[in-house]
Amino acid sequence: MRYISTRGTAPVLTFEEAMLTGLARDGGLYVPETIPTLSADQIAAMAGQSYEEVAFTVMRPFIGETFTDGEFRAIIARAYEGFGHEARAPLVQLAPNHFLLELFHGPTLAFKDFAMQLIGQMFQAALGRKGARVTIVGATSGDTGSAAIEAFRGLDNVDVFILYPHGRVSDVQRRQMTTPGESNVHALAMDGDFDDCQARLKDMFNDFEFRDGVKLAGVNSINWGRVLAQVVYYFTAAVSLGAPQRKVSFTVPTGNFGDIFAGYIARQMGLPITELVVATNQNDILDRCLKGQGYHKGGVHASISPSMDIQVSSNFERALFDAFDRDGNAVAQLMDELAGGGFDVSQGAMENLQEIYSSGRASEEETTATIREMRETTGELLCPHSAVGVKVAKEQRDPSVPMITLATAHPAKFPDAVEAATGIRPPLPPRMADLFEREERMTRVENNLDALKSLIKGKIAS
Ligand SMILES: Cc1ncc(COP(=O)(O)O)c(C=O)c1O
Numbered sequence: 001m002r003y004i005s006t007r008g009t010a011p012v013l014t015f016e017e018a019m020l021t022g023l024a025r026d027g028g029l030y031v032p033e034t035i036p037t038l039s040a041d042q043i044a045a046m047a048g049q050s051y052e053e054v055a056f057t058v059m060r061p062f063i064g065e066t067f068t069d070g071e072f073r074a075i076i077a078r079a080y081e082g083f084g085h086e087a088r089a090p091l092v093q094l095a096p097n098h099f100l101l102e103l104f105h106g107p108t109l110a111f112k113d114f115a116m117q118l119i120g121q122m123f124q125a126a127l128g129r130k131g132a133r134v135t136i137v138g139a140t141s142g143d144t145g146s147a148a149i150e151a152f153r154g155l156d157n158v159d160v161f162i163l164y165p166h167g168r169v170s171d172v173q174r175r176q177m178t179t180p181g182e183s184n185v186h187a188l189a190m191d192g193d194f195d196d197c198q199a200r201l202k203d204m205f206n207d208f209e210f211r212d213g214v215k216l217a218g219v220n221s222i223n224w225g226r227v228l229a230q231v232v233y234y235f236t237a238a239v240s241l242g243a244p245q246r247k248v249s250f251t252v253p254t255g256n257f258g259d260i261f262a263g264y265i266a267r268q269m270g271l272p273i274t275e276l277v278v279a280t281n282q283n284d285i286l287d288r289c290l291k292g293q294g295y296h297k298g299g300v301h302a303s304i305s306p307s308m309d310i311q312v313s314s315n316f317e318r319a320l321f322d323a324f325d326r327d328g329n330a331v332a333q334l335m336d337e338l339a340g341g342g343f344d345v346s347q348g349a350m351e352n353l354q355e356i357y358s359s360g361r362a363s364e365e366e367t368t369a370t371i372r373e374m375r376e377t378t379g380e381l382l383c384p385h386s387a388v389g390v391k392v393a394k395e396q397r398d399p400s401v402p403m404i405t406l407a408t409a410h411p412a413k414f415p416d417a418v419e420a421a422t423g424i425r426p427p428l429p430p431r432m433a434d435l436f437e438r439e440e441r442m443t444r445v446e447n448n449l450d451a452l453k454s455l456i457k458g459k460i461a462s
């Protein structure tokens, strides 16, 4: 299996190289050269299998020679053993033919743990046998950062720096990043919003002297390994509702487009998915684009679903690459236009996108009303991101096709929004009960590339 860049000019890599590289050297994102498919029989055989068994079947064709079957099975087993639910990603029913896929039973209570726990294990195995060390820099609107710090804390071969927007993450998210005491993890509270953090991260990747000097690696969803791990739960959920004989649809609370892109990969692999619905909050650039209004940046508006407060949605580049029939030049041109404010999508490419994705948005009031309504009608306490998904799913549903809405975080990560909607303040699970008593450790940083680079170089030298 070979990996190519969405901008067409970076070296072609193996899975291991793509995983350890992060962003491609032409500024693009790595994608598999071809998408392997699974037969209907292979998918049907997943019924009744453990999450770990399905994970092996789904991911094995993508990893090439990076790990033997035995190594890969052991990596998968270690990645998910700490999850707080035996099913790993259980489905609960909200209404006739509407289901919630609970993705928040991992160690940091968000869907990011599914991928981050896995790539933590894969990095450790790959770097350990090479005797190599890398510097991971990540950008987060709250959940990627906490999941990365949890997955990589104390590991021998990595230093981890997480840029988060100062004052724009929930208290639980911030404390998950700032309270681990291991000396290889660093939380950096940056001036600006998530887009600023992600832009500085990409600047670091595009500065080859810095990149090569610190051996920079990325664990945002620019890393193909992140997307790949998220493909698995589309299979487990769909199969438990009768796939491949029965079609299903998914609604995905969306920001950086990694999670819904994983759904697209599942569909390309042969999973019968009718609709993939992108659900956005008031930062609705993706909804507007998928409705044919072009991709034009505005400001990022802080919302009660802060992890989705994003305008420059990184993985949309991967979707565009396929919509433009894998024309790297066309994608590179659009990304240049995006740097200047935005771009319009040609009719043919738009039709390709609309054949796969539909979309909707939820305002702040609609999100709060959905949290309240779901509590009253089903007893479920939703986090605000999941509520955005449920609100959009209810509007988009064909009642004859099962709709699965992804519940991307635990309500206790966003207690203020949940309490405002329902009067209930969801408690943290017992293992985190002392989170607010632990000491915080973070560095305040300016939105300045040179300052960030020297801070990182200084910390890894010390
Ligand atoms: C809780 C939560 N929901 C939804 C999203 C959006 O996911 P994606 O960025 O993969 O579109 C995020 C951030 O990534 C998140 O943390």
Ligand SMILES: N[C@@H](CCOP(=O)(O)O)C(=O)O
Residues within 6 Å of the ligand: 139, 140, 141, 142, 143, 144, 145, 219, 220, 221, 222, 255, 256, 258, 307, 308, 314
């Ligand atoms: N919502 C994310 C934003 C970064 O997304 P990623 O999937 O590209 O890592 C977050 O919680 O940080």
